[in-house]
Amino acid sequence: MKLIRxxxxxxxATLLLIFCSSCxxxxxxxPLTQGGVMKLSCSAFADGEKIPVEFAxxxxxxxxxxxxxxxxxxxxxxxxxxxxxxxxMPGGFYHWTLWNIPPETTSxxxxxxxxxxxxxxxxxxxxxxxxxQPPFGTHRYIFYLYALNTxxxxxxxSNVKELKAAMKEHVLxxxxxxxxxxxxxxx
Numbered sequence: 043m044k045l046i047r048x049x050x051x052x053x054x055a056t057l058l059l060i061f062c063s064s065c066x067x068x069x070x071x072x073p074l075t076q077g078g079v080m081k082l083s084c085s086a087f088a089d090g091e092k093i094p095v096e097f098a099x100x101x102x103x104x105x106x107x108x109x110x111x112x113x114x115x116x117x118x119x120x121x122x123x124x125x126x127x128x129x130x131m132p133g134g135f136y137h138w139t140l141w142n143i144p145p146e147t148t149s150x151x152x153x154x155x156x157x158x159x160x161x162x163x164x165x166x167x168x169x170x171x172x173x174x175q176p177p178f179g180t181h182r183y184i185f186y187l188y189a190l191n192t193x194x195x196x197x198x199x200s201n202v203k204e205l206k207a208a209m210k211e212h213v214l215x216x217x218x219x220x221x222x223x224x225x226x227x228x229x
Contacts, residue, residue, distance in 0.1 A: 079112040080110075081109075082109070082110060089220055090220055097173050104171075107149065108185065117191065121140065121205065122139070123136065123139050123186045123202060124139075126176070130177065136164055139200075143158075165202075176223060189215040196208055
């Protein structure tokens with residue numbers, strides 16, 4: 043009886059661990075390597091800070107001036123996905139996708155898209171950058187930067203699901219930059 047009391051919690055914990063590990067999202071992208079040094083920053087706002095109104099959908103809808111550093115060896119292309127996980131729909135909103143960015147790229151912004159880079163479809167069904175426009179509250183806008191070991195052969199109207207599927211086994215490293223924007227800040 044004592045053996046059963048001792049092994050039951052261990053068995054329960056083991057089953058819970060197995061169950062939880064199988065519950066991971068199918069479209070979750072994990073890097074092939076760990077401990078990278080790639081960085082994404084912005085001269086207009088610091089990580090975790092407010093995004094200026096000029097980069098909002100109802101402002102000038104400009105792409106923030108992004109700066110890239112520390113791209114890992116073996117990178118063939120880069121990709122960017124901008125995600126609002128706080129949007130009122132399952133999975134959030136995707137505000138921008140850009141892929142096949144040359145690995146030597148060090149900056150991206152309005153009027154400064156690298157040659158060969160492709161903009162995909164947003165959650166609104168349009169291509170190009172769609173800045174923050176939260177309907178209520180403060181939302182987080184996460185700019186993900188992916189280093190890939192391949193070029194992506196996707197048409198320009200590809201959506202984020204198709205982009206993630208194409209990238210899934212090719213991500214060398216991921217980094218991110220988070221900005222915040224509140225509905226009260228809409229012009």
